[in-house]
Amino acid sequence: MVEMDKVFAFLEAKKRNGDNQSLSKIELLGVETSDGTKISNLSIDHDTSVEERETAAFLLASMGVSATPTTAVATEATEYENTLLSIVIVGYCDEMTLNEATEKSVGEYRANFAFFMRVVGDVPFSSLKYPQLTEFKQKLIKLPANINKIAVYRNKTIKEILQMDGVTPMSITTINKYLSRISSLFEWAMKQGYTDKNYASGLGLRNSKNAQEERHIFTLDELKALFESPKYLEYGKNNYRYWVPLIALYTGARQTEVCQLSLKDIKIENGVNFFDFNDEGNKKLKNKPSKRKVPIHSKLIELGLLTYCNQLKLDNPQQPEMEQVELKLFPEITVGRDGSGTSTSKWFARYRKQVGVNDKGKVFHSFRHTAIDHLKQKEVAQEFVAAIAGHTDESETFNRYGKKYTPEVLKPYVEMLEFDIKHPKYYPD
Secondary structure (H helix, E strand, O other): OOOHHHHHHHHHHHHOOOOOOOOOOEEEEEEEOOOOOEEEEEEEOOOOHHHHHHHHHHHHHHOOOOOOOOOOEOOOOOHHHHOEHHHHHHHHHHHHHHOOOOHHHHHHHHHHHHHHHHHHOOOEHHHOOHHHHHHHHHHHOOOOOOOOOOHHHHOOOHHHHHOOOOOOOOOHHHHHHHHHHHHHHHHHHHHHOOOOOOOOOOOOOOOOOOHHHHOOOOOHHHHHHHHOOHHHHOOOOOOHHHHHHHHHHHHOOOHHHHHOOEHHHEEEEOOEEEEEEOOOOOOOOOOHHHOEEEEOOHHHHHOOHHHHHHHHHHHOOOOOOOOOOOOEOOOOOOOEOOEOOHHHHHHHHHHHHHOOOOOOOOOOOHHHHHHHHHHHHOOOOHHHHHHHHOOOOOOHHHHHHOOOOOHHHHHHHHOOOOOOOOOOOOOOO
């Protein structure tokens, strides 16, 4: 019979030798005692590998088992097991940068991860398992959004904020964004050996609102308010405030895609004028499908877009013998940390309120949703809408084997973007 009381006494003595966390461990696999008892797996964890081997030998001897290679397997834990969460975050975000993620995107991920670490602490990444992630989620759903920007929360701990009354929790969409990004961190960490599985997978909340309900589109009355107001008439000169919303409405392009256009991105092919949305130079695109050629709507040409481009060339002559400088379509738009669209976004937020469009869900990006929805309601095939908007085509045949649609093919569908609006015509100084 095994004298387990001696074994326990030995282990207790070892534990009193120090309180430091173990840097290694030994696993005994497939051990069989002298009385026939089988132990499939036994893990021994001490401060040093020497102590662990000594404990393993004593334990096996007490059980009447010789410590031979066939009955015991020693496994040294890697240093990754004690790598802190902060170190893993740095590695993940650095790799995002190497993979050419935008500065804005990396910044958002860093902020989300910093919040995660603020709640769970800068602990060894390998210690974050289901209980810790579940506890984090339970706290997350009770916390407000923009916790670092609102003065009343700024200097308080998470515990103090959770105890406050009248706190408005962040939206389900925001919660799921946090959880999704943390899941991506775990997925990456698992591949690097920092954890054995993605414990953050599947933590997202069910959203009662579907994607369509969350995508606010402009009504015709709101479009009239935006484009027919006296204030907008003042923008009818050389001003990005005049052209950028129009281009967004008649192409469905993203704000940054429009704001970062260069003069040379206005091209013609087989008699069709088009916008060449690309990532040349310091321009950034969301994904590969975002690189595309979108025909210029006849309404934009009628309103004087090509006249504006020609005037811009005349005002900024470049001599052949001089170094060619890339001329922006909207030179007054500056490039900030978040790309070329920041100033436009802030201006539009103020402008829409001035003309009575007060729904907080109606933002500049609503031009994109409005254009896409308009094509959908006219029953334009999904592959053509995807080609115009820069979405991934769900069809494997078209996506993998076919070339992108030419501006000539897409022209009829872009022309289907028709709105009963009296646009003020552009006029040069």
